[in-house]
Amino acid sequence: MRTRRTALAAITAAMALLVLFPFIYAFLASFFSASDFTTSPARILPSSWSLRNYLRLAGNRHFGTYMFNSLLTGLLSASARMVISILAAYAFSHFRFRGSRMLLSIIILTLFIPGDLLLDGNYRTIQRLGLLDSYLGIISTSLLPASQILMLRQFFLSIPSSVRDSAMMDGAGDGRYILSILIPVSKAVISTFFLQGFVSMYNSYLWPLLVTNSPSMRTVQIGITMLGYAESLNYGPIFAAIIVVFIPFLAAFIIMHKRIMTALRQGYMFM
Numbered sequence: 001m002r003t004r005r006t007a008l009a010a011i012t013a014a015m016a017l018l019v020l021f022p023f024i025y026a027f028l029a030s031f032f033s034a035s036d037f038t039t040s041p042a043r044i045l046p047s048s049w050s051l052r053n054y055l056r057l058a059g060n061r062h063f064g065t066y067m068f069n070s071l072l073t074g075l076l077s078a079s080a081r082m083v084i085s086i087l088a089a090y091a092f093s094h095f096r097f098r099g100s101r102m103l104l105s106i107i108i109l110t111l112f113i114p115g116d117l118l119l120d121g122n123y124r125t126i127q128r129l130g131l132l133d134s135y136l137g138i139i140s141t142s143l144l145p146a147s148q149i150l151m152l153r154q155f156f157l158s159i160p161s162s163v164r165d166s167a168m169m170d171g172a173g174d175g176r177y178i179l180s181i182l183i184p185v186s187k188a189v190i191s192t193f194f195l196q197g198f199v200s201m202y203n204s205y206l207w208p209l210l211v212t213n214s215p216s217m218r219t220v221q222i223g224i225t226m227l228g229y230a231e232s233l234n235y236g237p238i239f240a241a242i243i244v245v246f247i248p249f250l251a252a253f254i255i256m257h258k259r260i261m262t263a264l265r266q267g268y269m270f271m
Contacts (some may be wrong), residue, residue, distance in 0.1 A: 023246070030054070030243050034234040053236035054244075057227075062215050063241065066223030069135075070202050071248065073219060077139040078197035082190060085145055089152035090178060094164065107146045115141075123210055137211045138219070142201055148193045155189050156182065191259040195252055202248065220245055 029037075030053055031046040057063055091097075092104055122141050131137035159182070167177045183190060205221045212218055218226070224241050253260070 026239050026242050026246075030236060030239040032236045032239070034236065037235055053240040056237045057240045057244065060227065060237075062218070063220075063223060063227070065216055066218055066220040067244070069138075069217060070220040070245075073135055073138045073208075074198040074202035074248075076135060077142045077201035078194050080139065080143050081145045081148065081197040082194050084143060085148040085152050085193065086178065086183070086190070088149045089156055090174070090182065092149070093153045093156040094174075107144075107149060110144070110146045119206070119210065122207075126211055132211050133213055133217045134211075135217075138204075138208050138217075139201060141207055142197070142204075145193075145197065148197070152186070152189065152193070155186060159185060188259040191256050195256055195260065198252065199249065 025044070028045060031049055031051075032043070032053075033047060033050075036043050036047050092100060118141075126132060126137045126140060129137075131140065163181065164177055167181055172180065203221060204219070208219045209222050212222070215226075220241075224238060224245070227238060227241065
């Protein structure tokens, strides 16, 4: 029995190291000098520990703008997605109106359409609306999260209808019921979907690349490729940028990990 536990612990540790190694190496490489990247055999630890790569990154006049744009569009997109998801899921789970099933079927069908097929049509639409180089243009294609609407609908259906009936008898309208009862009960699931929406927009590369032209509107995923340090084989500042970009993910997970774990136990995985 002890041997089995030891073997299981060793396998778990090996798998954890395999998953964490890219992050560990990126952190270590953020302290490399330019010569550390060209040594043979390859180095794992930097020849000297210095913050010069982070200082060079801080001195880049555009990187702060890139980070701000990514954080802002991530928060705007995640917030708008959650408002739309909650209202749509509530409508589909609590009301029966003409065409509701067909509309729900259409939303389900959008899950089977590859996003790349819509790039040309979406770009032309944004261009005609005059939304190029704007925050609304960047987040526009992420505002209808079909998977979140469907999963929230299923979660809302699991809440006994007697809860809503009691609230209505006490004089609460739909808005008050959503804000006072439905959202607090669903906070673990909502928090998980909010984080998923933020990460999805924050990590987006292709669409922001298409709809932005000026450096003042570029997001950080595009900005990393435009730093220019790779041309001199000095990848240290790029790895430093990767670590800085990763910090919001880590902070969000630390703050929300309890709710995320609760949602995962309930079966609401990231989609």
